[in-house]
Amino acid sequence: MIFGILKNHPKTEATRDGALALIISLLITFLHRVNTYQQLLEDSKDLVSKFIQLLSQNPKIGKTIEHSFEANKNDNHFYRFFLEEVLEEFNGHLQSISQGKYTCNAETELTLTKTILKCCNKCLKAISYQDEEWWTSNNGILYLDAHDKHIDKAKEKATRIFIIESTAVESLKEIFKRHKDLQIETYILYSDKDRIDDKFKIDFVIYDDFMLRRASEVKNVEGGKVALFTTDDSHVKKYLSIFDQILTIAKAKNNALPT
Numbered sequence: 001m002i003f004g005i006l007k008n009h010p011k012t013e014a015t016r017d018g019a020l021a022l023i024i025s026l027l028i029t030f031l032h033r034v035n036t037y038q039q040l041l042e043d044s045k046d047l048v049s050k051f052i053q054l055l056s057q058n059p060k061i062g063k064t065i066e067h068s069f070e071a072n073k074n075d076n077h078f079y080r081f082f083l084e085e086v087l088e089e090f091n092g093h094l095q096s097i098s099q100g101k102y103t104c105n106a107e108t109e110l111t112l113t114k115t116i117l118k119c120c121n122k123c124l125k126a127i128s129y130q131d132e133e134w135w136t137s138n139n140g141i142l143y144l145d146a147h148d149k150h151i152d153k154a155k156e157k158a159t160r161i162f163i164i165e166s167t168a169v170e171s172l173k174e175i176f177k178r179h180k181d182l183q184i185e186t187y188i189l190y191s192d193k194d195r196i197d198d199k200f201k202i203d204f205v206i207y208d209d210f211m212l213r214r215a216s217e218v219k220n221v222e223g224g225k226v227a228l229f230t231t232d233d234s235h236v237k238k239y240l241s242i243f244d245q246i247l248t249i250a251k252a253k254n255n256a257l258p259t
Contacts, residue, residue, distance in 0.1 A: 064090075100231040106224035109215070110139055116207065116229070117150040124151065124158040125243045126205040129191075130217060132168040135175045139224075144178050151182070159185040161243075161250050163201055166190045173258045186257060187250035194253055200246050204239055212236050 071083045096102055104112055134140045151158055179186040189196055203215040212235050215225040
């Protein structure tokens with residue numbers, strides 16, 4: 001049809017060449033898109049294979065896909081908005097975790113700090129700061145129960161340095177006794193008497209010299225804190241150095257544990 005029109009046109013050659021150029025251009029674009037699509041399919045084979053392996057290892061990923069699929073089928077625009085919000089937050093967490101970092105809120109932190117003890121196989125190094133009331137609460141007692149359950153005293157070494165007000169020492173007497181019973185190497189530094197540099201007044205735990213939990217100074221009513229969990233090597237090394245410095249100070253002060 002196109003060439004029939006071109007045959008009767010007064011400027012046949014110019015028009016024909018222009019039309020052919022347009023058709024060839026469109027054809028090249030089409031082929032490029034087809035090839036690109038085929039290449040994407042080819043490139044995704046490995047990704048799909050890995051994804052299937054993940055599904056077999058972690059069924060919760062399958063649940064995520066199933067629920068996302070069902071939610072996407074919902075035509076209600078309000079629910080679509082909610083889904084976008086949930087997926088954006090979820091993907092943000094996944095991206096952070098893929099980079100070796102995870103930040104939890106104060107409510108979640110109470111559960112995570114107990115659960116993560118299951119992963120600790122070599123050593124635990126902890127600085128407790130601004131936690132006096134928390135240790136004597138039900139959550140603090142449950143945390144020490146988790147220590148007893150998950151820390152293998154024959155294989156793992158746990159060390160905790162308390163930075164507390166001197167007036168709080170008696171209220172923590174039973175907590176220190178429990179630490180001794182659990183064979184946790186325990187030290188006390190007094191924030192109001194020992195002239196500790198403010199840079200050492202921080203709350204953190206290092207698991208197996210590999211993962212750092214760095215808590216904020218602000219806690220909620222239940223005692224939990226916003227906390228960063230990370231395996232970033234530079235962060236872990238920084239806090240290992242800080243821990244060694246605080247431990248040196250604590251040993252030098254040699255403050256006696258109450259009996």
